[in-house]
Amino acid sequence: MTAPRLEVRSLSKTFAGITVLSEARLEVRAGEVHALIGQNGSGKSTLIKLISGVYRADAGGEVFVDGERIGTPVDPGRLHEEGLAFVHQDLGLIPDLSVSENVRVGRHSTNRFTGWINKAKDAAAVRESLEFLNLGHIDPETKVARLRPSERVGVAIARALQGRKRGGGVIVFDESSRAIPHEALDDFYGMIRLLTSQGTAVVIVSHNLTEVLQIADRVTALRNGRVVEMGLPTDGLDEGALTNLVLGRYGELDDFAENMPSEAREGGIELRGIRGGRIRNVSATIQRGEVVGFTGSVDSGLSGLGALIAAASPGMRGSIVVDGTEIPLESANIRRMLRAGVAYIPQDRHGEGLATGLTVQENVTLPHLRTRGRSWWTGAAWQRAETEAVLRAFDVTPPNRNAVIATFSGGNQQKVLMGKWLLGGPAALVLDDPTQAVDVGARSAVLRATRQAAVDGAAVVLCSSEVDDLAAVCDRVVVLEEGKVLTELSRPFTADDIFSAIFHSTEGADR
Amino acid sequence: MTTTQTPTTTTNIVIPPPVSPLRRISMNLLSRYALVILWIIMLLVLLALVPGDVSPVNAMRTVFSQITPVVFLALGVVITMAVGEFDLSFAGIFSIAAVAVPSLAVLHGWPVLLAVLGAIVIALAFGAINAALVVGLGINSVVVTLGTWSVAGGLAFLLSGETTVSGLDPTLAAISTGRFLGLPHLFWYGVILVVIVAYIMGATPIGRHMTFVGSNRAVASLAGISVGRVRVGAYLASALLAGLAGVVISIGNGGFNPASASAYLLPTFAAVFLGTVAVVPGRFNPLGMLIAAYFLITGVFGLQLLGLTGWVTEVFYGAALIIAVTVSHLLQRRVTS
CATH class of the missing domain: 3.40.50.300 (P-loop containing nucleotide triphosphate hydrolases)
Incomplete structure (x- = not known):
């Protein structure tokens, strides 16, 4: 039994006391397409950011690639060597630069003595990756802006493949299909299949359940910061089943x-x-x-x-x-x-x-300064009464009208914000x-x-x-x-x- | 993407144990007026070190009697900084306004009143240029005002024929240097302007709008504040104050040497930033600036009494600026986290 290509054990993230991801686990096998699904705020982007080292995970979590522990903490600078590549939503390409520059950024071959970029060597490496992706017709010196959408996807993938042995590693597509027009999606899926057929593991983060059913082998679903189902094979699942996984049945909201x-x-x-x-x-x-x-x-x-x-x-x-x-x-x-x-x-x-950076009172009363205050005197009593009313009506804690907004939790800030606009009876x-x-x-x-x-x-x-x-x-x-x-x-x-x-x-x- | 640093949410809010009102008031006063206490300590230490017999009252009088435009200039900077703008050009505008009065009056024979008006108009024109480029076209304010500073300062040399222009009627000097309650009029002008601006910024809707424009333009704009007008107003107010400073200084001294103008850049910034640790901690405020300005003047005066001049002044102002910005930054962090 070989170790999974990518394994995550009990990864958690807490932002200032609020747990946004709790004990997440994930197991991605070599040569499979693994989909991460979940609503906004379910924790899937947090999970990706923890694996890529953008966020620092809470103590206790572990990340393995091919059985070798790479974190936590994950060092974002070493991800590429560890075999992990991330393709972001907007593909992360710079349209004004050439294909070659986009693909090789951060990994330019340089002349050993002068430190100058060795363009010939770069171009050769780029051409090889593009040929592998059946995109051999793209000239590495073309500007990315002049490529067709499906070719741009190829360039982003080629970047993820740099310095990688065939069939190794994991490529994570974070909502990438959002940036890809419909007509290019088939080419995109084709490239994903090509990668997995060689043994590379692919993780896709997607909102699009049809897409998930179409290309993923297994899914992992997150809900409210927890993994509710890990590695469920997509065979025999339909959209209804996926919807249930994503939404769950919380019934915690009143009607x-x-x-x-x-x-x-x-x-x-x-x-x-x-x-x-x-x-x-x-x-x-x-x-x-x-x-x-x-x-x-x-x-x-x-x-x-x-x-x-x-x-x-x-x-x-x-x-x-x-x-x-x-x-x-x-x-x-x-x-x-x-x-x-x-x-x-x-x-x-x-x-x-x-x-x-300003206080609750200053924020709450801002829209009404002109109508309730005089132009030469803002007035104090109405500001106080108005702010106290908001703090009471929305049950803001702590109820201190002179506290600076930044010291409140997100929920309490939202309450203050709503109070600010509801006061005038819009x-x-x-x-x-x-x-x-x-x-x-x-x-x-x-x-x-x-x-x-x-x-x-x-x-x-x-x-x-x-x-x-x-x-x-x-x-x-x-x-x-x-x-x-x-x-x-x-x-x-x-x-x-x-x-x-x-x-x-x-x-x-x-x- | 924005949640990576400084998560601004806290759930474990600690409600502080009740503090006796007396203690709370005294703590509040201490945090607001610590600079005043420091100032008095500095003065006493200096007096103890200085040989000879200098009474504290006399020393204070000398400090307040300095003929300096720093309070005027810093007031303009407080206004621009409060709305989130950056204006370096005040030293240049001050210079050209100060040169314009004697040049127009003495070299070109204009009536003094008209020369004063001319100086103010010139100052406002530079403020308008700043506003048009920064607010209208959205060009970086540091670059624009650095440019207008140099242009205005350079034109001041042209206007003066590269020398000190003097020869204003000495009887007019009383406008600035005449005394009231033992202190020169210039001091009182500064105090009056500071009080007016402090009132506008602290107690009127316009002042609150300025604070919001400086703190978060999107929030201000969604609340119906015309952000552009507030920003333009700040540049014009800053230019007007620099122009007024030029007028009162050149009248007080009977003339002006444009080469001396750039020496006011650093004391002005030091006063503005040091002012953010006093009265309304963490915010640019006029009263704090006034206290800070005289705090700094006292420091330089003390150094002079000790026989240290020249390089020490510049080192002192530079150090004060850095310390002020550091303390104000730390203060801000404590307030918001």
Whole structure:
């Protein structure tokens, strides 16, 4: 019995007291395609980052390659010698450099005396790798920008193969297929099969369950920071079984929409053919008192929708009607939308939501300084009252209004951020992935607050890729694809229904 | 990608045991005004070391009577740094404004009032150039303001004919050097400006907006603050203060030698950064800057009393700048982690 090509034992990672990955194990055999699946936040990217040494694992974990212990701690500088190669989401290629430079970066052959790069030797090594991948027609001196997508994938793989003996090592593709257009996917899969037929092990991290079924031999599923199934053969599995593995049955989220009924009222916001960024045409009506979810796969344009409704992205078209007043987006700006009553809670809490070096009070009261304070005196009493109200309503710990935001946990920061925007009683509340990187307790609090905003009369737009969140709070869910509305679901629906609506469609709907 | 360093989440929040109010207030005061205490200690040590009989009151009076533009210049830097901008050009703008007053008045025969206005207009023009390039076109602020510093400083030499221009009516000098409560008007101007800016930054919505623009532009912009206007305003305010400094200094001295301008660069930065350890610890603030400025002037004055001049001044300011930045960095880390 030979040792597995790659073996991981009890790998854990804790960020400041929050365990994001607990006792993970993984066993990848030579010559197999092994898929890692799991939702956002399930811990799969953490696992990859631990193996690649980007993060330092907690004490106790072990990583072996061919039975030889390489960590922890894993030294990222030695990964290549150990036989591990990582191909990242965006392939990590520099378009302005030549194929040869991209492939050999960090491993240039140099003249022993001058230290200059030995171009001839580099080119020969590159040509050999490309020929192996049946891409012998690519000239190593061509700029990567001029290659076809499938050729670029080959270049990224060729880089991973440098200095490697045939059939050895492990290549990890971290969501690589996202960066690859549909027409190039078959070539990509072909190259993976070529690699494994020689004995190299391949790990793919993927959201795309169809892809997993198509090329993986075995899968490992993660959920909530734990490995729930390791090395399950894909033979005899279907998408439904994989979906169950990924979602599990937690039932830990209450059905807020059921328990907190809210009636749709007059007013709210209407999106009229809005366009901008990757959103190509979205129309929808969200009445006051309603929570409407928007979701979609990674390339659906979902990530830009919230900012677009808040008029915070460039090149906007279409118009938005807020409580009967039409605002053309061409001439709109953030301030115009704010005045109309649209509160936008961005996804990037640290980058756009809160100034983390400033205090809770300063952050919470920022949007209301002009309306509640005088231009020559901000006023103190209202700031204090307002901040105390947020701390109480959201049960923020510690309830200290003069504490600096950075000292709070992610969940408490999210509570402060929501409080900041809910205070003004907005006409519409636009949330962008509000439960990202918050713990279960805070997640519940955030979702309850989302629902409460609708009960209190706001029109709530929840942009999220977390199907459980959507199922728990939404009255309706709009599924986007390629920047357009694909379908709309109305209650009753389950997380599974939403999940299938998103993913079956993107992969050519075999059901 | 951003979670690799400085995870900002903490779950094991330790609620500090209750502290008696008296102790809390005194700790608070200590952390805010430690610099003042240090200042007094430094003064006493210096006086003990200096031979002869110098009373502390006289020494303080001498310190406050320095005819220096540092407070004005540093106030401008505090404003630009607070909104997250970097302005090196103040020394050049100060220089050209200070040269413009005597040059226009004496060499070109303009009325003094008009010459003063001309100097201010020149200063604001350079501020506008900074703003247009940095805010409008998005060019690196260090590069732009380093350039305008050199251009303005160079043009100051051109305007003055490469010499000290003097010959302003000596009776006008009283505007700057006349005394009130035993201290020169210049000192009081500085205090008044500092108090005004401190009030704006600390107690008005504009000040809070400045803080947010400096802390996180995206957050500010999503809250409806016109980030661009705040940044432009900061560059103009900084240029205006540098221009005013030039005016009061050249009137006070009856003229100005443009070669002396660059000597103010380091004391100004040292005062600004040292100021972040006082009054509002961890933030650029005018009152802290005022205390820090006179703290530094006292230090140099003491060194002079000990008979050390020349190189010592530069070493002192340089060391003070580095120490100030280090302490302020450590302070910031303690506040946010």
